[in-house]
Amino acid sequence: MKKHNFNSGPSVLPQEVLQQAAAAVIDFNNIGLSILEIGHRTNWFVEVLEEARNLVKELMQLDDTYEVLFLHGGATTQFMQVPMNLLDTNETAAYCDNGIWGNKAWKEASLFGKVNVVASSTDKNHTYINKGFDIPADAKYLHITSNNTVEGTQWHSFPQTDIPLIADMSSDIFSRPLNFKQFSLIYAGAQKNMGAAGVNLMVVKKDILGKISRPIPAIMDYRKHIEAGSLMNTPPVFAVYVAMLTLRWIKKEGGLKEMEKRSIAKAGLLYDTIDTLPIFHCPIAKEDRSLMNAVFFIKDESLQNKFLEECKLNGMIGVKGYRTVGGIRVSMYNALEYESVVAFTDLMKDFANKN
Numbered sequence: 001m002k003k004h005n006f007n008s009g010p011s012v013l014p015q016e017v018l019q020q021a022a023a024a025v026i027d028f029n030n031i032g033l034s035i036l037e038i039g040h041r042t043n044w045f046v047e048v049l050e051e052a053r054n055l056v057k058e059l060m061q062l063d064d065t066y067e068v069l070f071l072h073g074g075a076t077t078q079f080m081q082v083p084m085n086l087l088d089t090n091e092t093a094a095y096c097d098n099g100i101w102g103n104k105a106w107k108e109a110s111l112f113g114k115v116n117v118v119a120s121s122t123d124k125n126h127t128y129i130n131k132g133f134d135i136p137a138d139a140k141y142l143h144i145t146s147n148n149t150v151e152g153t154q155w156h157s158f159p160q161t162d163i164p165l166i167a168d169m170s171s172d173i174f175s176r177p178l179n180f181k182q183f184s185l186i187y188a189g190a191q192k193n194m195g196a197a198g199v200n201l202m203v204v205k206k207d208i209l210g211k212i213s214r215p216i217p218a219i220m221d222y223r224k225h226i227e228a229g230s231l232m233n234t235p236p237v238f239a240v241y242v243a244m245l246t247l248r249w250i251k252k253e254g255g256l257k258e259m260e261k262r263s264i265a266k267a268g269l270l271y272d273t274i275d276t277l278p279i280f281h282c283p284i285a286k287e288d289r290s291l292m293n294a295v296f297f298i299k300d301e302s303l304q305n306k307f308l309e310e311c312k313l314n315g316m317i318g319v320k321g322y323r324t325v326g327g328i329r330v331s332m333y334n335a336l337e338y339e340s341v342v343a344f345t346d347l348m349k350d351f352a353n354k355n
């Protein structure tokens with residue numbers, strides 16, 4: 001039976017990326033060695049790293065005022081690495097709290113300096129994105145989570161501000177063209193739209209660095225990683241390779257415009273189906289709904305397990321809502337095919353008819 005992979009991350013990857021990665025585990029580029037066996041300072045790997053870095057810059061249309069790093073530690077490490085590098089103890093950073101990940105981010109930042117939570121959607125269970133809030137001009141930076149993976153909301157336009165804008169883009173990176181130059185720092189774990197778990201993409205405008213007095217351990221210091229070209233220590237070689245293959249795939253398929261077109265088609269079909277079938281309910285404000293993660297509920301809670309059981313029987317993987325939110329969550333990352341959403345919405349219709 002064909003499996004439809006709606007996992008929230010790690011999640012679906014393009015078939016051809018999986019095939020290329022699998023082949024490279026046995027023999028990388030016909031050199032007679034596995035990608036897992038080559039040194040990270042060999043030309044073989046340095047070329048992979050260089051291509052990945054260039055693809056990031058090309059897809060995001062960034063110039064040389066930005067640096068691209070591939071780091072260890074997942075997005076969670078960035079929750080503390082960002083303030084460690086940018087926020088002095090007596091300074092204040094502004095944070096938006098629109099969900100579990102943004103909440104974790106500002107709590108980590110408060111270990112390094114002062115935090116001003118300038119917007120929060122906790123009043124309505126994170127079912128919307130705050131708009132029109134004040135951003136203090138003296139804040140060191142504003143941090144947002146561009147897509148709230150757990151709650152199913154997404155920023156479709158960004159706050160206009162003169163202070164550096166920082167975004168955790170873990171769950172919608174490379175899913176849409178944006179004016180990436182409006183951000184001073186972007187980070188994302190790779191395991192959703194960009195490849196395998198184990199590597200973290202970090203894009204930074206160089207001029208925001210070096211402005212604090214705190215000593216920073218070398219492995220945490222962005223400037224040291226830039227100097228070393230992401231090779232300060234052994235990088236996650238295989239994860240960087242899979243990210244490079246996925247970036248190549250995105251470019252070949254038509255870039256971020258094409259990814260967005262596909263996402264709008266997939267999410268459009270799913271949200272339309274939810275809104276037209278009375279047994280389902282999506283509590284997320286329509287203008288803030290995520291194109292990546294749709295969160296919704298069956299009005300009659302007693303049908304929830306029956307629906308999940310039907311999904312399992314029909315090869316629909318990873319649709320159970322996050323443990324603190326409940327309900328259903330369908331993730332539609334770049335590599336998820338439109339046909340999978342068709343299969344899922346057919347199942348929803350069938351279930352609604354029967355129940």
Ligand SMILES: Cc1ncc(COP(=O)(O)O)c(C=O)c1O
Nearest residue numbers: 074075076101149168170171189
């Ligand atoms: C938006 C967002 N930020 C951060 C994280 C944490 O990422 P990691 O597990 O790579 O630390 C996740 C994980 O799903 C996420 O969705």
